[in-house]
Amino acid sequence: MPAERDDTDTPVAALVVAGGRGLRAGFDAPKQYRLLGGSPVLRQALAPFLATPRIGRIAVVIGAGDEARYADAVAGLDDGRLAPPTLGSATRQDSVRLGLEALQAEGFSGTVLVHDAARPFLTGALLGSAMAAITAETVAAIPVLPVTDTIKRLDETGRIAETPPRDRLVSVQTPQAFAFAALLGAHRDAEAQGRAGFTDDAALMEWAGHPVATFAGEPANMKLTHPEDFSRAEGGGSPALVVRVGTGYDVHAFAEGDHVWLGGVRIAHDRGVLAHSDGDVALHALTDALLGALAEGDIGTHFPPSDPQWRGAASHRFLAFAAERVRARGGLIDFLDVTIVCEAPKVGPHREAMREAIAAAAGVSIGKVAIKATTSERMGFTGRKEGLAALATATLRLPDTEG
Structure with missing residues (x-):
């Protein structure tokens, strides 16, 4: 069995994925730059990481052409931990890999937290759970919520093919936590083998043969995807x-x-x-x-x-x-x-x-x-x-x- 390590001494980096175009949100600019409560969504997504001293490096992957939007969103935030932005690719999978490669080029090694910029309601408590989830025995861990709706699987004709047991189903959030070397290795292997289409890094780690642990997510840690999500976040579904x-x-x-x-x-x-x-x-x-x-x-x-x-x-x-x-x-x-x-x-x-x-x-x-x-x-x-x-x-x- 590997020797136990002092996880509080393990370097931690955050990789925030902000390269998407957010077309489903129905705005004329990527949703991560839209103002929410007077502040850009991306800025709010970065706030918990900046407020956590243990996180030594914060890397952001942005879309080509968003350089000026990004500069405006993070103006005044740089405390020495925010890395220059990395330009992403057409897919989330490639964008994460490019962000990991940028951290590798800096010599980073430790735990990496991969987070979607469209989730601006991350709390310090959930961030602490993510950092604690990676140990000498656990190289991948993700926040999950129990599914409350009944889920149906359809066949190719659109008819019900299966009703999976609800008590075995969960929905997945970010930040997802990984041992940096294991995640980068899995991304490189997928790229070398032409394996694409992974919608999150946990799925890629599963493909690479790594067991993925879970920890409790938070209902408020919602992802902003559609216009009604923004309306709800502005007050309709948020705490008073x-x-x-x-x-x-x-x-x-x-x-x-x-x-x-x-x-x-x-x-x-x-x-x-x-x-x-x-x-x-x-x-x-x-x-x-x-x-x-x-x-x-x-x-x-x-x-x-x-x-x-x-x-x-x-x-x-x-x-x-x-x-x-x-x-x-x-x-x-x-x-x-x-x-x-x-x-x-x-x-x-x-x-x-x-x-x-x-x-x-x-x-x-x-x-x-x-x-x-x-x-x-x-x-x-x-x-x-x-x-x-x-x-x-x-x-x-x-x-x-x-x-």
Whole structure:
């Protein structure tokens, strides 16, 4: 028997398939780029992977001619784990193989999660189940749901040929989890033998002789295929959304330097700030406001100043992380409001640049971002020009899962 491995140390990559044309969805562009709740479907599909630190690489396969659409959909998301997109092929099978080859070219080895971009409601819990399913003894595992309808098999004339037992039938979802080497080998063998037409990677692994395990899927992890799927996802069949409001506050003392970062904008100043990261009080306050509305701790919980990797880090990464945590839970960001308190530097000349930077990091339209500035009338530490502060409020909506 193979030695047991520590699966938490196994590298994990995600391969998101976004090369389809989505004609059945009835739109003039591929469905993965359509806005759903103000955000592209693809962006929402990527959110849970980006919100999971264990996933070290995220590869996306896109269709030829979709380069500009893809760039718009992922604007502001790159935290170093998102690989350049790979151009796919005419079939899903070939597109997955090309994506795997791109990961192989980077030297990847470990567990790969293959996910359809048309499933934007993936949760962190299901993602955790997928990662845990691959062990030293299991090279393929897929999420499944029990079939509730009676299924009939037809003969060539359209008449009922068989009624399979319902208790042995399941429907299949993604992400499907695989040992990377085994999946790539199966794809290469199929390509070499001219075997095509596999509708998912589990079927290909079955053909290659690998047993495929299962784990529980989630009913909400629906695939957007037809126009009515989008209508249902926009509210008709989704959980009710409840409003959450979070607040954030941050302060930094001035120190030696020649600039400060505020709202994602570098502003020349006769002082710098004393901070572990870039010291952007506006983005720190906004990050805490989002995390507070999610009841997921604060910025120090996720990015502790004791961790040297965050020394000098750009704070837009913190805000992007918090925003993706909202989307990973099926939520929507309605509005971000921040007030900056300082005697100097002047905020007004940089207000619009800040709004644009915040909107890009949070993945929202600029109309959902407000920035205000005030002084403290020369009172307190800000009035004495010893530092600057920011207060923020985030309004969002989350699925009502607590009843």
